[in-house]
Amino acid sequence: MGRKPCCGKEGVNRGAWSLKEDELLSNYIQLHGEGKWRNLPHKAGIYINAKHLFSYFLVGLNRCGKSCRLRWMNYLRPGIKRGNISPDEQDLIIRLHRLLGNRWSLIAGRLPGRTDNEIKNYWNTFLSKKVQADVSKTIESEDKKSVRKYKSGTTRKVIVPKATRCTKILLSLDEGGHLKNNQCPPSSTPLDTNDGSTLESPKENHLLDMPNFSDIGIEGIFENSNMLETDDVAPMFEMEFHNLTYSLEFDDDWTNLL
DNA sequence: AACCCTGCCAACCGCGAGATT
């Protein structure tokens, strides 16, 4: 088969964005909202031409849709914080990275106003070195046991840092209403189990009963999770991922993960 | 003053997954 490139390279602006381009993009998105990135550059040009009465005549937003999306998400979007990552944020990034690996979008989701690109850059520039230095320092200390524990990951398995789109997470309850299992589901498709049978996707979605999180704690969630180790699948219900992360906020076990 | 080196970060790129045709 094959797939069309996102956009041709000839005649498309590349490199740093000008103020005019930012304005075109912001105006368009404020009017029409996000999405449809592929067609946006052309439409943004048309809109501005009409609105500004020839002031931008023939000046379309000559950018790849992908580039528009990136510019909006990482720079123009309202509420973006820039620079000055606080010690608290730094600490949170380190913890989340240890838990999630290089899943920058998930990490960014826990840091309001921060973008995945910024966190990725910050990690690559500062934190990876800092963590490396901290580990080296610890190795030199007497507590070699804890270092082995830290480095081997035998007590905590990092979620595979694979780039997948995961907006929902499935969780199951045992008879007592406690969490048993969870995974990112294929949408609307039966789930394979390790005994060769399949399970239909749940007919009804139930939002997680929040107190159950505090009953078992985040550690319990992940230690019983087939995201980490098994292929077992149990009957599930579904929740939006942001609800899970919301729950983590209040769980003392979160701070004991490391 | 000129050149080189290094670090930062915005932007690009290729790819995978889900949606649509």
Next chain:
DNA sequence: GAATCTCGCGGTTGGCAGGGT
């Protein structure tokens, strides 16, 4: 079911600024 489109992700690149020689 296959082909194609769209979106979002993480890895990488390249331009720029600042410091060092």
